[in-house]
Amino acid sequence: QGYDFFQPQLIRHARAYCLYNVLHNQNDGMCLQILANVRKAMKSEYSKLIVSSTVIGHQKVSSLQSGLDTTMLVVHSGRQRSRKQWEKLVRSAGFSVVSIWMAPAVGNGIV
Numbered sequence: 001q002g003y004d005f006f007q008p009q010l011i012r013h014a015r016a017y018c019l020y021n022v023l024h025n026q027n028d029g030m031c032l033q034i035l036a037n038v039r040k041a042m043k044s045e046y047s048k049l050i051v052s053s054t055v056i057g058h059q060k061v062s063s064l065q066s067g068l069d070t071t072m073l074v075v076h077s078g079r080q081r082s083r084k085q086w087e088k089l090v091r092s093a094g095f096s097v098v099s100i101w102m103a104p105a106v107g108n109g110i111v
Contacts, residue, residue, distance in 0.1 A: 005022065005033075005034040005037065006030075006033060006034065006037070007037065008037055008040065008041070009037050009038050009040065009041035010041075011041065012041045012043075013041070013042070013043040013046065013047065014041070014042075014047055015046065015047060015048070016047065016048045016049075016050055017038050017041070017042065017047065017048070017049050017050070018049075018050045018051075018052065019034070019038070019049070019050070019051045019052070019053075020052045020053075021052065021053055021054075022034065022051075022053070023035075023051060023053055023081075023089075024053050024054055024079065024080055024081070027079070028089060031089055031093075032089070032092065032093050035049075035089075035090070035093035035094075035095065036093060036094075039093060039094055039095065049090075049095055050110060051086070051090070051110070052109070052110050053081070053086075053109070054080045054081075054109070055081065055082065055083055055086060055100060055102060055109035056080045056081065056082050057082040057083060083100055083109075086100065086109075087100075
């Protein structure tokens with residue numbers, strides 16, 4: 001089923017909501033809007049949000065990651081984010097960060 005992230009989330013009180021490589025295409029303001037729509041649909045103390053996206057800086061930043069960061073900025077006004085930037089963004093949307101799990105040598109993480 002198609003879904004516009006900038007509209008209210010259609011599925012309410014789900015056990016989990018997953019945003020897979022969605023937020024890196026967006027600037028912080030747009031991310032906060034997307035996260036707010038998900039948060040409004042969530043059931044307190046039951047629903048969880050899973051964000052899968054690139055997390056830079058956990059190791060030496062590769063030229064690929066650096067290039068993708070520039071591409072996200074130029075094309076989408078988005079960015080690849082560091083661990084601290086993800087934590088700040090997610091917390092400013094009213095979520096708490098349980099952990100950030102990294103896939104070894106890939107650069108993607110689960111927030």
